[in-house]
Amino acid sequence: MGFFVGLFSGVLSGVLFSILFRLLVNCIKGNFNKIAGPSIYSPLIKNSDALSFLEKDDALSSLELIGRGGCGEVYRTELPGAGRMIAIKRVVQPAADALELGPEENSKLLNKRMRQIRSEINTVGQIRHRNLLPLLAHVTRPDCHYLVYEYMKNGSLHDALKGVENGSRVLEWKTRHNIAVGIASGLEYLHMLHRPRIIHRDLKPANILLDDDLEARIADFGLAKAVPDAKTHVTTSAVAGTVGYIAPEYHQSLKFTDKSDIYSFGVILAVLVIGRHPSDDFFQTTEEMGLVKWLRRMVSSEQPAEAIDPSLRGNGFEEQILLVLKIACFCTADNPTQRPNSKDVRCMLTQIKH
Structure with missing residues (x-):
């Protein structure tokens, strides 16, 4: 009887270890299916709750579409509670490639769009100058990424x-x-x-x-x-x-x-x-x-x-x-x-x- 109990415990431990190991690997690879909170890069956004509307599946349905490019669409809206207009770029990411930002820019885990998002974060997400358009925040969703900027009403x-x-x-x-x-x-x-x-x-x-x-x-x-x-x-x-x-x-x-x-x-x-x-x-x-x-x-x-x-x-x-x-x-x-x-x-x- 003790033999079967030990065998069962060993199998169960192995299964649990395998599951935990796979979860850990998925986390490292960035494939862990979770919704990351907003990454804030500017004091203009005083509270991450101001961007909570972007966590909804229909977050952009009522917003004004103001542009469309190779990486995605750009929308305009008012930042809740701030009275300031912002522009939101939606970068579509296929679910199979919806990777979190890895440590190396040239990592094979990062496709073209992810490298571009990383470039935005590592440049205008980190530096400030009056003649550069600052990145205010980055929000990760399972199927896309939102990049939040100051809205420039005079266009390009x-x-x-x-x-x-x-x-x-x-x-x-x-x-x-x-x-x-x-x-x-x-x-x-x-x-x-x-x-x-x-x-x-x-x-x-x-x-x-x-x-x-x-x-x-x-x-x-x-x-x-x-x-x-x-x-x-x-x-x-x-x-x-x-x-x-x-x-x-x-x-x-x-x-x-x-x-x-x-x-x-x-x-x-x-x-x-x-x-x-x-x-x-x-x-x-x-x-x-x-x-x-x-x-x-x-x-x-x-x-x-x-x-x-x-x-x-x-x-x-x-x-x-x-x-x-x-x-x-x-x-x-x-x-x-x-x-x-x-x-x-x-x-x-x-x-x-x-």
Whole structure:
């Protein structure tokens, strides 16, 4: 009898140990089926209970959809009890891959979307600058992740320039210049003042948001990389970013540096001044077949002012505007070593007086 009792106890102990071991492994892998509480990164959210509505299955059903992108949808709502508008990005995560953030960025457990969430948390979840869009909170759900940001009522620079193009908005030169200075200031912080330095890797007008005062906020750090001082560049397995804003050396070598960000910024400067995007059909009709080479020809021509957005001409600022176009040319030099750094760019732009 004692033999059977011992046998039963041994089997039971083995089963319990097996269950506990599997639960522990699942916890470590991040597959443990639980709903994590909100991770708060900003004092603007004083209590995690303010985000408790995101724990409901129909959390977003009554919210206003304001945007849609490759990673998910963006909604707008008021932060309960704060009287402040917030933007909530919903990043859909298939249940089979709904992993918690692992310790290593390159872990095989992390798919593309999880790496992007991790990049957001490790950058704007941890640092603050007036020209960066801060991540306020992160909420994990079984099938998705919510990233909570300050709401920027003036939308993106891309939207603003499209509004100028169709006549629904006005962007005066002083405003455009101030936006350029703001982006440069944000880049200077990322590249030169923060340690480790951070390379954004996807600078473009759609990722520059405008606050209530039309101040620039660099956003969308999903592709951002932190670069230790001991390293000179980031090497990737494939080109990431947006066509027209990607530095040529990145295409050729898959190596990305802060000077690659400067190239993208130079294209943004050009877009601010000429009012055209790299993807515009206009550049397919030019001899150069591209914004950067077209800009170089125009700046060195006898009539460089012809490159300026017609809505900016005749306002008395042509001299300053042409200086900005020259800075755009410096930033988009083919050789990255010939491009200025972000501090130099910010200094050059701030020295241009209205």
